[in-house]
Amino acid sequence: MAARVLVGVKRVIDYAVKIRVKPDNTGVVTDGVKHSMNPFCEIAVEEAVRLKEKKLVKEVVAVSCGPQQVQETIRTALAMGADRGIHVEVSGKDYDSLGPLQVSKILAALAKKEEASLIILGKQAIDDDCNQTGQMTAALLDWPQGTFASEVAVEGDKLKVIREVDGGLETIKINLPAVVTADLRLNTPRYATLPNIMKAKKKKITNVKPGDLGVDLTSRLEVLRVDEPPQRQAGVKVETVEDLVGKLKEAGRI
Amino acid sequence: TVIDLLTTFIHSFSPCLLALAMAVNYGTRSLTQLAELPELHQMLRQTCRDYAEKELAPVAGQLDKNHTFPAKQVRELGAMGVMAVEVPESLGGAGMDYLAYSLAVEELSRGCASTGVIVSVNNSLYLGPVLAFGTEEQKQQWISPFTTGEKVGCFALSEPGNGSDAGAASTLARQEGDEWVLNGTKAWITNCWDASAAVVFATTDKSLKHKGISAFLVPMPHPGLSLGKKEDKLGIRASSTANLILEDCRIPLGNLLGQRGMGFKIGMQTLDSGRIGIASQALGIAQAALDCAADYAHKRTAFGAPIARLQAIQFKLADMAVALESARLLTWKAAMLRDAKKPYSKAAAMAKLAASEAATFVSHQAIQVLGGMGYVTDMPAERHYRDARITEIYEGTSEIQRLVIANQVLKEYQQ
Secondary structure (H helix, E strand, O other): OOOEEEEEOOEEEOOOOOOOEOOOOOOEOOOOOOEEEOHHHHHHHHHHHHHHHOOOOOEEEEEEEEOOOHHHHHHHHHHHOOOEEEEEEOOHHHHHOOOHHHHHHHHHHHHHHHOOOEEEEEOOOOOOOOOOHHHHHHHHHOOOEEEEEEEEEEEOOEEEEEEEEOOEEEEEEEEOOEEEEEOHHHOOOOOOOHHHHHHHHHOOEEEEOHHHHOOOOOOOOOOOOOOOOOOOOOOOOOOOHHHHHHHHHHOOOO | OHHHHHHHHHHHHHHHHHHHHHHHHOOHHHHHHHHOOOHHHHHHHHHHHHHHHHHHHHHHHHHHHHOOOOHHHHHHHHHHOHHHOOOOHHHOOOOOOHHHHHHHHHHHHHHOHHHHHHHHHHHHHHHHHHHHHOOHHHHHHHOHHHOOOOOEEEEEOOEOOEOOOHHHOOOEEEEEOOEEEEEEEEEEEEOHHHEEEEEEEEEOOHHHHHHHEEEEEEEOOOOOEEEOOOOOOOOOOOOOEEEEEEEEEEEEHHHEEOOOOOHHHHHHHHHHHHHHHHHHHHHHHHHHHHHHHHHHHHHOEEOOEEHHHOHHHHHHHHHHHHHHHHHHHHHHHHHHHHHOOOOOHHHHHHHHHHHHHHHHHHHHHHHHHHHHHHHOOOOOHHHHHHHHHHHHOOOOOHHHHHHHHHHHHHHHOOO
């Protein structure tokens, strides 16, 4: 069966933090702000570790792209049960403009280098909400993809994936090697236990540069401006239902 | 004059410089740990905080109202390794240090103070003495089953007739053949109704006064051992507190912990460590109260603006934050000294005193910031106030802590 699983983990601003836009409107404030692992990436790590516990995979490798700080995120994955980590060093302007296209190129290159036969990612990151990396990675590798997975089952050399789609649940069967992206209901991630946190200290994290993987980090996108969402306007109170209908017609809503 | 000012400045600074020198003496590692915790400890703190936020805080109110022992949570914490932080991995523990333990208890207590004390008593007061004074056999029998959260232990030192006056233990233990026979009553035993074992202190030689006290390991339940009614407490109501009644309670000779007559020493040493646990619990309660008050101050408007804009509220929050942070640093220092195997009695007593008084101060002020809302059960402030109060009493009253500290200070200036 699949020997090696690659799990992508992204360091994002913690979901509970109130986001503030930088005064120069070039982005959001990240200095001194609490960061943690993207919640969907946590679910991806949990799924990979469960596959290992069921002895369906041999090794779980956690990957993260970014500056020195992403090592904390990789170590959290190790504390959850991943076997080793790969830190792809990206910093400064390159990190600011890092997006799904570059990350998927990196993951594709790593999958080939590490001879991985399964890649599990979160369906999207909570900072950019792109929902593209999994799909792009699969396309670059020419692998099948099972996205928005709420259930993954191994059936021989195939994967049965139940996907959460607008109309309900869709069940597909895909060949390995494959890319799977995790949706909310795939599992409930475990708390890192103290013994595992201790063990994580001894697990290896290798450093790799995008250049070593032959990946060009130039972005095809340019962020022009970042603004706060418009302030919520006060509502208007009306006396009767007729008034309400009148106002809605006025506003062109009906 | 400038000279006077300079002299005052240097005089007020020299204790700090001395402390700095001492801290650097213990290694730069200790100093930077006060400024920023090592990665391992940060991860541990985060995992305990996550657990407390998701699994403890939402049910703490109910647990308190119904006086329910959080059995499910204790098992989950056992699986995480938190019920036996310092116990080596070979015996089923997490094999971490006391600073890690302090962080764990603080974060968990922030979610639920009762759960915090259950964790602390199991770690410091039950596993602590067995780890420090037990034989290899005793460790296997009395430690390993108590690391998973399936079983918890308790510590029976106080009696109806003596709390602070621990040397006056009137519970008696006599040897009869190949058994010890224990008789007496122990009071205020935390975890009592939920425990599977107790460390019990009893007098084996009354003539030797406090040097005639010994420590025993007693399984629970056991013939000759019965429990008094569960106390109806002001706070930490999810943890059970009751009397332990020993009537011709027979235990094997091998259940003696340490040497005969070593009981007082075992008790005092255990409480020294336990102090750091309770200090950590008090920090958690204080933090939860501060969280509540600061959040409320942003939201509540009065006189046309959030009350956070009022200096009266700001001064309160500042005083609360300083009390909490200084107590926290004292607690971390005590834990670090213990981890470095340096004398830590004074530091532990200072930590417990500062943290417990911070907890009562902060929770008192938190209710004040919340006004009427602080007085009702809709907000957790009243529960923090009730939970905080006991921290100034158990595991050494604030008065005893002051005696311990004064004793140490006077020793330093011995004529």
